[in-house]
Amino acid sequence: MPSLPYLPFARPTLDEDTIHGVAEVLRSGWITTGPQVKKFEAALSDYLGDRPVRTLSSATAALEVALQLCGIGPGDEVITPSQTFFAAPNMIAKVGATPIFVDVDLVSRNLDFDAVERAITPRVKAIMPTHFAGLPVDMERLYALAKQHGLRVIEDAALAIGSSWRGRRIGGFGDLTVFSFHPNKNMTSIEGGALVLNDETEAREVETLRFHGIIRLPDGTRDVAFPGGKFNLPDINARIGLGQLARLEEFNARRRELVADYFRLFPTEPPCLLPHPGYPGDETGHSWNLFAPLLPLERMAMDRQQFRAALEARGIGTGISYEAAHLTTLFRRQGHHEGELPNTERIARETVTLPLFPTMTRADVERVCATVGEVLR
Numbered sequence: 001m002p003s004l005p006y007l008p009f010a011r012p013t014l015d016e017d018t019i020h021g022v023a024e025v026l027r028s029g030w031i032t033t034g035p036q037v038k039k040f041e042a043a044l045s046d047y048l049g050d051r052p053v054r055t056l057s058s059a060t061a062a063l064e065v066a067l068q069l070c071g072i073g074p075g076d077e078v079i080t081p082s083q084t085f086f087a088a089p090n091m092i093a094k095v096g097a098t099p100i101f102v103d104v105d106l107v108s109r110n111l112d113f114d115a116v117e118r119a120i121t122p123r124v125k126a127i128m129p130t131h132f133a134g135l136p137v138d139m140e141r142l143y144a145l146a147k148q149h150g151l152r153v154i155e156d157a158a159l160a161i162g163s164s165w166r167g168r169r170i171g172g173f174g175d176l177t178v179f180s181f182h183p184n185k186n187m188t189s190i191e192g193g194a195l196v197l198n199d200e201t202e203a204r205e206v207e208t209l210r211f212h213g214i215i216r217l218p219d220g221t222r223d224v225a226f227p228g229g230k231f232n233l234p235d236i237n238a239r240i241g242l243g244q245l246a247r248l249e250e251f252n253a254r255r256r257e258l259v260a261d262y263f264r265l266f267p268t269e270p271p272c273l274l275p276h277p278g279y280p281g282d283e284t285g286h287s288w289n290l291f292a293p294l295l296p297l298e299r300m301a302m303d304r305q306q307f308r309a310a311l312e313a314r315g316i317g318t319g320i321s322y323e324a325a326h327l328t329t330l331f332r333r334q335g336h337h338e339g340e341l342p343n344t345e346r347i348a349r350e351t352v353t354l355p356l357f358p359t360m361t362r363a364d365v366e367r368v369c370a371t372v373g374e375v376l377r
């Protein structure tokens with residue numbers, strides 16, 4: 001029997017039109033930030049209800065710039081989940097502020113807003129929630145808390161482009177929103193990110209912060225008042241992003257179909273804790289970047305590393321989303337330790353990310369489910 005092709009846990013879908021478009025940009029003589037970036041920013045703005053959008057070289061850069069835009073620095077605190085990618089806590093630390101780690105719900109893996117409320121002190125300047133796997137956090141609760149306490153919100157929507165809350169797109173309302181276009185996300189520009197803003201004043205400030213802090217003077221010379229980064233997106237990447245944005249709804253609809261297959265076919269013995277299926281009546285608001293169940297480790301004959309190796313040996317790639325950020329060496333040095341955030345730490349131990357990308361077939365999902373069942377038993 002021929003062996004089955006390797007199934008990675010994520011794979012970008014790049015079409016010929018996009019590849020031709022990139023070749024055109026390469027031949028045009030202008031390859032770094034220019035007309036394609038303007039077009040991509042306009043297309044993103046159009047997609048997000050005409051809010052101002054600026055692109056950057058990554059979501060990580062966008063998170064850093066968003067914190068700088070809010071004037072957050074030493075002495076300030078920012079509430080964030082620890083059950084998220086390292087980028088958000090890292091950037092809070094990088095600007096000199098302190099992350100206040102709050103636990104998440106075991107099933108949605110999104111911030112527990114009762115715990116957020118308890119964590120608010122006069123030093124807290126912002127909340128930086130992650131929409132885990134593309135499931136929006138409770139946006140009503142988030143913005144009610146922010147308003148009540150006068151806090152900025154920086155939404156880490158790296159996994160949530162195309163998600164919506166009660167019919168309104170994530171990034172289409174609220175305060176600041178960050179998207180990622182890394183190849184594992186729902187659309188890609190190879191590397192790249194976007195920051196959604198409230199007004200043109202903020203947008204101009206971001207243009208300065210993403211390019212050395214340069215301000216152009218009336219006499220044609222340049223000045224710098226703040227040591228900005230070098231975070232502009234090249235036109236090559238913007239052209240790829242344009243090709244992807246045109247197909248985003250199609251990609252996300254396909255992801256939802258594949259997830260429906262996962263829920264139908266997933267092995268039930270021993271039972272994994274399956275992901276949140278989306279809010280009742282608002283299921284299409286979930287853009288499903290990841291399908292990541294929790295493993296029943298205490299009922300398994302192997303640990304997670306052995307489980308992942310067994311899948312890998314059968315041609316199935318897996319990931320971990322995520323380790324607990326408060327238990328990294330960086331934040332242990334600041335006094336964090338095990339036992340602080342029970343749900344976060346349990347998820348960090350038990351989570352495994354299974355293959356999910358738009359060009360998968362139902363047969364691929366059947367294969368993953370059958371293999372997981374076989375390995376678990």
Ligand SMILES: *Cc1c(COP(=O)(O)O)cnc(C)c1O
Nearest residue numbers: 058059060085087158180181182
């Ligand atoms: C991928 C990801 C990021 C970082 O995105 P980059 O574009 O690679 O910088 C940040 N936050 C979350 C939740 C992510 O999944």
